[in-house]
Every structure is written in C-alpha cells, then in structure tokens.
Amino acid sequence: MAIKIIQEIRSAEIEADNIIKNAQLEVEKILSNARLKASGILEKAEEDAKKDHHLIVSEADKEAKKDSIAIKRDNQKEIKAIKHVAREKVDEAVNLIVSRTVR
Structure with missing residues (x-):
C-alpha cells in the first residue's frame, strides 16, 4: 500500500513537472511572439516616420519655392521701377544739360 502511494506521489510529481515545463x-512562445510583434510595430513606426519626414520636407521645399518665386517677381517689379526712375533722372539731366548748353 505504501509503495502504491509513493508511486502515485512520484507520478503526480512527474506530471506536475511536465505541466510546469x-x-x-x-x-517562452508567447514572449517570443510578443517580441516579434513589438519589433514589427517598431519597424512600421520607423517607416511611417521616414515617410512623414519626406512628406514634410517635400512640402517645405514646395513652400520655399513658391516663396522664392514670389520674392523674385517682387524684386523684378522693384528693379523695373528703379530703372524707370533712373531713366527719368537721366532724361532730366540730359534736358538740363541741353538747356544750359543752348543758353
């Protein structure tokens, strides 16, 4: 009887060890899967961040080009206005010289 009880205890211990293992x-499988998922999520986040960065840089570049074109256009208008004023001043100077020379 005692031997049977000891055998049952040993059998229960073995079964418990197997359950624990x-x-x-x-x-370990769950942790491994969780690590893989976390790694995939991190990679996806990095890819998304890179895409967002490229989009932001591209948009900033487009805005800078628009601003540059507007500034260039304004500068051309100012240059034309300055040239016009300069021509008027040259014409005035020529007229003044001619009128003094004629006198």
Whole structure:
C-alpha cells in the first residue's frame, strides 16, 4: 500500500513537472511572439516616420519655392521701377544739360 502511494506521489510529481515545463515553453512562445510583434510595430513606426519626414520636407521645399518665386517677381517689379526712375533722372539731366548748353 505504501509503495502504491509513493508511486502515485512520484507520478503526480512527474506530471506536475511536465505541466510546469509545458507552461514555461508556452510562456517562452508567447514572449517570443510578443517580441516579434513589438519589433514589427517598431519597424512600421520607423517607416511611417521616414515617410512623414519626406512628406514634410517635400512640402517645405514646395513652400520655399513658391516663396522664392514670389520674392523674385517682387524684386523684378522693384528693379523695373528703379530703372524707370533712373531713366527719368537721366532724361532730366540730359534736358538740363541741353538747356544750359543752348543758353
């Protein structure tokens, strides 16, 4: 009778050890899958960040080009106005010289 009880205890211990080992293996699988998912999520986040960065830089570049074109246009208008005023002043100077020379 005692031998049977001891055998049952040993059998229960072996079964408990197997249950513990299986649980540990299951936990390791779960952790491994979680790490893989986390790694994938991190890679996706990095890719998204790179795409967002490129989009932001592209938009900023477009805005800078628009601003540059507007500034260039304004500068051309100012240059034309300055040239016009300069021509008027040259014409006035020529007329003044001619009128003094004629006198």
